[in-house]
Amino acid sequence: MQPARRPDQPTPPSWWSIPVTSPPAPNKSRAKDNDLRRCATCAARGSQGPGNHPVTSPGGHTDWGVAWWVAVVICKPVLILVRRRDWRGVERIPARGPAVLAANHISKLDPLLVAEMVLANGRIPALLAKSSLFEEKIVGRWFRAAGHVEVDRSHGADGFGAALTALRSGALLVVYPEGTITKDPDGGLMELKTGAVRLAIESGAPLIPVAQRGAEEILPAYSRRPKLFKRPTVTIDIGPPLDLTDLRQLGPGPEAAIAGTRRLADALAQMLDQLAERHGASDQSSRCRS
Template structure:
């Protein structure tokens, strides 16, 4: 059709995805102003991973909106157990969301549906930190290795994506406890999303997927996301990335030291 953009022509959402968009987009327009960039880095065709930072419960809606309008709709990973509910299963499968089989003895098997989605040409969205960041300044913290594993197994590109602003509507607990989680819809907030060029993972291509290889590749993805977030925020990230496991261990050690009786002199 004359005048139809390549991006528009690539849209293939399906009924359930479009229904979710019809429901979600009006409140998003009411709640947010949008500052988006980087669509040109999304591949025109073929599967890829979009690796995204996570600092608000609203992030999936914001990034879902961004990806929807890009013409490469996001297929999010969801715990396989959620698919046990009949109605939810119908919606998730209809919208081509992706089950993750955590607890599988085979790490690759846990992500088999995500690998299939990439190989079938989908934009597989992964919150690489695995949960909301616990970094006090809401910077990306240490991540999970699933995105790196899928990318190195399939050879697909990883597009780093930074989000900023949704936390002002729905704050996370990283800033100081449950009392800071109040919903703040007004005044309307600006949400920023910026995608960057594919992460260079060539250093690890063809190597055995050891823990070291996966960790190094994951850190490279996080580095690129952090650089994009620095652009959005207009400030440098901390020199050292927050590590939740290390922070928990330090907290447990401090608590133990406080409760143990002092050694007799």
Template sequence: MQYPGFAPRDIAGHRRVGSVAARAARVLTRLLARTTVTGRERVPEGPVVFAPYHASMLDPVVVGIAVWRQGRMPHFLAKDSLFTGPLGRLLKAMGQIPVLRASALAGDSLQYGKQALEAGESVVIYPQGTLTKDPELWPQRSKTGAARLAIEAGVPVVPVAHWGLDPILPVGGKVPRPHPFSRVRVSFCEPLAPPVPSVSAGHSGPAQTRRFADRITAAIAAELAELRGVPLPERFRPDLEPQEDV
């Protein structure tokens, strides 16, 4: 599997191809629905890990455009099966990062994500790793990849929530249905600073990483509740605040 480089020349190439793809994607999304983005002022300067809600096959396009409009090239960690054919060539040209699922090399993608962050770029990683299967479309418990990447790179995580795609592409749907007068809302949450690894251990422990991953999930759920105008389920509340590591 070919991984992207993040030298200055590579990044310039990613941005050239990305600008063309972003313009085309914006035309597509405008035909499907109206999109509003809030919370732009919450995104800090410098490299960040964006951790979005994942409930639709369309949301990478919507989230990617929202990140692009921040003046950032979004580098998604995406399943390796997408990196074939014309789409695969486009993803590679934009510096997207393949994830070899169920493989001993699956962790390599985090190392390339770390390289992107060290080069000052922004990485997008879905905490769940797949579409939510929750019947009420709340985020499911996250994997620890986004938390690990942020802790190891020492960069903040910006959770991202969105709502409004279901009328356009319902769960299980294959073909989008235009709803040009409906509204899709994307919201950047307050950034979450990663915990400082234990001095004695020299790295973050599994429990510390797990707590941070749960906090990311809870932040996404809280913002999603605001967008939906419904109460936040109680199961997310204990993880909203940072916990002291002992």
């Protein structure tokens, strides 16, 4: 059963939502078409995606741009081969306007997998990325063309200002508030930085927690050797937006940022516990069937 979609929410581009072999579940984004050949035709349409469905870009426009088309054509077939997927709560992604998605960080694959989910639900994500990635010849060129936000950790204020500007122009911003891939051996949440909450408070954008699990089974944290043949289920859960009304009334400052970050940490920890329980039950069921 597909999650309810609001009347004003764009229909996801069918070519991105190619079905996988995992069975459908409640609140999951389902695929309807597997024809990747549409990509070339749709890229030529400029401001329209497949089937003439508009897709909102970071700046609030409806032009995908060449960078995202290239990424889709290259990455989507690989993702189909290396993972199953389980997306829940995707109806909580705003159809338009600014938002901050705050996700836990467990693998170098996280940005790709979260971007896939966001794209499949009618939005183009803008990622906060460290400046060293922008300095790479090929990767850096793609990051700029795709509209991502550069963060120079030696000049934190500049990165924060760029992210705030992106939100005020309508971006859907993906942030990893841990600041790096978790060093917890069990993939647990590390201490969060306050940037995601500060951005949400100062921009007025909703702050939406995102819990994920499974990417580390394809590419373990801090490893360069992917495990390509296990085909694990990558689960991404989108939580309800956090209520920051009282903190916005306090105005920008350390008190509001710290209190909001505690709320975000509590929400993510609870969601990750639920994910662990769900994965444990799924693993037990698989062992029983075998």
